[in-house]
Amino acid sequence: MKLRxxxxxxxxxxxxxxxxxxxxxxxxxxxxxxxxWQFYSIRSAAKWFLWSQHYKDEVLxxxxxTAGELRHIEWDGWGFPGAGDTTVYLVHxxxxxxxxxxxxxxxxxxxxxxxxxxxxxxxxxxxxxxxFYTDEWWGRRxxxxxxxxxxx
Numbered sequence: 489m490k491l492r493x494x495x496x497x498x499x500x501x502x503x504x505x506x507x508x509x510x511x512x513x514x515x516x517x518x519x520x521x522x523x524x525w526q527f528y529s530i531r532s533a534a535k536w537f538l539w540s541q542h543y544k545d546e547v548l549x550x551x552x553x554t555a556g557e558l559r560h561i562e563w564d565g566w567g568f569p570g571a572g573d574t575t576v577y578l579v580h581x582x583x584x585x586x587x588x589x590x591x592x593x594x595x596x597x598x599x600x601x602x603x604x605x606x607x608x609x610x611x612x613x614x615x616x617x618x619x620f621y622t623d624e625w626w627g628r629r630x631x632x633x634x635x636x637x638x639x640x
Contacts, residue, residue, distance in 0.1 A: 532564070536611045544615070547580045558586075558600035560626060563617055572622040579616045586616045602626060603634035 567573030
């Protein structure tokens, strides 16, 4: 039987500690990357889960509808000076006319929305998040005409 030196006894736990820390770092990096990549999706799902009733009440409590447009409120937005602002609207679509747009994940001009939009996401039956192009807002004319009754 061979006896280990004091150096050999210290090296093995140190190597295990370094290996464990490396594995932990890699796992944490992967989690951070996934969250960063899917931040908007995770945030929207959590926001809808926690406060959907409040938002539904706000949309459905609006007085009067503009002819041909779906009821909506500002749901989210982000931007930076010089880069522009992006706005997402929460839209109530009782006829589910936006369901095909949500499934395709393709930009387009959709019934009830005044201009072309890049993305429609289904939150639940009859409720959608509709992202407008940067510096475009529902009811305003900018590069696109997002006013009520516009040809788009």
